[in-house]
Amino acid sequence: xxxxxxxxxxxxxxxxxxxxxxxxxxxxxxxxxxxxxxxxxxxxxxxxxxxxxxxxxxxxxxxxxxxxxxxxxxxxxxxxxxxxxxxxxxxxxxxxxxxxxxxxxxxxxxxxxxxxxxxxxxxxxxxxxxxxxxxxxxxxxxxxxxxxxxxxxxxxxxxxxxxxxxxxxxxxxxxxxxxxxxxxxxxxxxxxxxxxxxxxxxxxxxxxxxxxxxxxxxxxxxxxxxxxxxxxxxxxxxxxxxxxxxxxxxxxxxxxxxxxxxxxxxxxxxxxxxxxxxxxxxxxxxxxxxxxxxxxxxxxxxxxxxxxxxxxxxxxxxxxxxxxxxxxxxxxxxxxxxxxxx
Numbered sequence: 001x002x003x004x005x006x007x008x009x010x011x012x013x014x015x016x017x018x019x020x021x022x023x024x025x026x027x028x029x030x031x032x033x034x035x036x037x038x039x040x041x042x043x044x045x046x047x048x049x050x051x052x053x054x055x056x057x058x059x060x061x062x063x064x065x066x067x068x069x070x071x072x073x074x075x076x077x078x079x080x081x082x083x084x085x086x087x088x089x090x091x092x093x094x095x096x097x098x099x100x101x102x103x104x105x106x107x108x109x110x111x112x113x114x115x116x117x118x119x120x121x122x123x124x125x126x127x128x129x130x131x132x133x134x135x136x137x138x139x140x141x142x143x144x145x146x147x148x149x150x151x152x153x154x155x156x157x158x159x160x161x162x163x164x165x166x167x168x169x170x171x172x173x174x175x176x177x178x179x180x181x182x183x184x185x186x187x188x189x190x191x192x193x194x195x196x197x198x199x200x201x202x203x204x205x206x207x208x209x210x211x212x213x214x215x216x217x218x219x220x221x222x223x224x225x226x227x228x229x230x231x232x233x234x235x236x237x238x239x240x241x242x243x244x245x246x247x248x249x250x251x252x253x254x255x256x257x258x259x260x261x262x263x264x265x266x267x268x269x270x271x272x273x274x275x276x277x278x279x280x281x282x283x284x285x286x287x288x289x290x291x292x293x294x295x296x297x298x299x300x301x302x303x304x305x306x307x308x309x310x311x312x313x314x315x316x317x318x319x320x321x322x323x324x325x326x327x328x329x330x331x332x333x334x335x336x337x338x339x340x341x342x
Contacts, residue, residue, distance in 0.1 A: 029201030034166065035173040035191045036201040038066055042175075043187060043203045050261045052250050054184065054205065056162045056175045069172065070100070070113060071162030080160050081113065085172075089135050099139060105131035106171050107195050112150060113161055114142065126153045126161040126174055126190075128197040153190050153197055156180075181246040183253050206257060213256055214304035220297045220328075221252060224335045227290055248334045255327040259309055262326050266333045276338030294332075302328045 025043035030036050039056070041064075046054030056071070069082040081088075086100040100113040110133075114125040127150035129138060138150070154161070154176040163174045171192055176199075178185025184205035190197050254261045268276070281291040306324035309315045315323070 023206045026204045026206075027201060028204060029189075029199075031201065033189075033191065033200050034065060035164070036189050036203075038064060038164070039175055039187060039189045039201070040203055043205070047205065047258065048260070050264075052247075052254065052261060052263065053180070053182070055159075055177050056187070065168060066164040066166050066173070069163050069165045071160050085165060086113065087135075089139055091139055099142075101135050101138070102172065104170075106169075107192055108132075109192065109195070109197060111163065111172050111174070111197070112138065113163075115160070121157055122160075123155060123157050124160050125155045126163075126176075127151060128153055151197070153199075154188065183246065183249040184257075212308075214301070214308055216297065216300040216304035217252075217256075220294070220301040220331065223290065223294045223297055224332070227294065228335055248331075251327075251330055251334045255305065255331065256308070259313065259323050259327065262323070263330050263334075266330065267337045268333055270329055270333060272338055273333050273336050276336060298328055298332065301331075 025040060025047055027036060027040045042056050043054065046056065069085040070080060072080040081100050085103060087103045089099040089101050091097040091099050097117075098113075098115040100115075102110040102112065108131045110129050110131055112127045112129055114127060116123050116125075129150040133150075142150070153174070156176065156179075158180050159177070161174055162177065163172055165172050173189065173191035176188040176190070178187065186205065187203040188199050189201045189203070191200050193200065251263065277291055277294075281288045302321075302324045305327060306317075306320040309320035309323055310317065313320075
């Protein structure tokens, strides 16, 4: 099968122009495959949404040739699976395990969603099994040696696999949208071909490192990292804790590539962060000096980001300055958590 890359331009905002260093999702692999083309459309919509991390659409468009049968955005995993397509199997152990079994096989294979809850986290595995395998045999063999009973396609934490059913053929296909802790991870699309499931294509999103990041933004990032200390989860300066590193990485990436996806909620207000930093800076001369560097860098970074928005997205002065102010505020607040300021 001929493999090539398609990069599609996107309309970022109604009054924005596409820039050379801001690309939409890129489809790599089986570009003529119906599942891959549909997944690319979902990726475009997700990229342009206000989601912090683009995920496959749970609402399929009216023109789509597929319907969602697993992965709906609901609280309980069992409610996210279409009972007309999957049968829930009883699993005696371990506690919290659930198996969703494709009721009607296709071309000699079934898809199986295997869920296990460990340490309060749900882990999901999407497997392909031989249609001749009985449900009871799968449940029994999965506890001993799952590899003997099935072929694992992919696994995910906290997120149930997103599975679609083609309206015409009834065949199932799935999207692995990567780790919930990732920053614009690639999507991998799985579908049946020649009697087996395989990853037929990927959809890649441009990283912030692939764009021209203003130097004042890079310097602000370095200063903020210095203030929280080295290493994941380390709190060198005692009065606050790291928030999730993944959240900070998403904020930087979205500020550069997806400025319309401004965070809606953060741990502290700006007033709480300012008060917490002021109190922290009293702990020594080095802290005070570093805080002054950060405060001096904020307006430089904000002007630099506003300039990028004008050039890269065609925004007018008012819109670019407003968004840049909100993003710099979000960046600052993403680095700190002051429980005493609540």
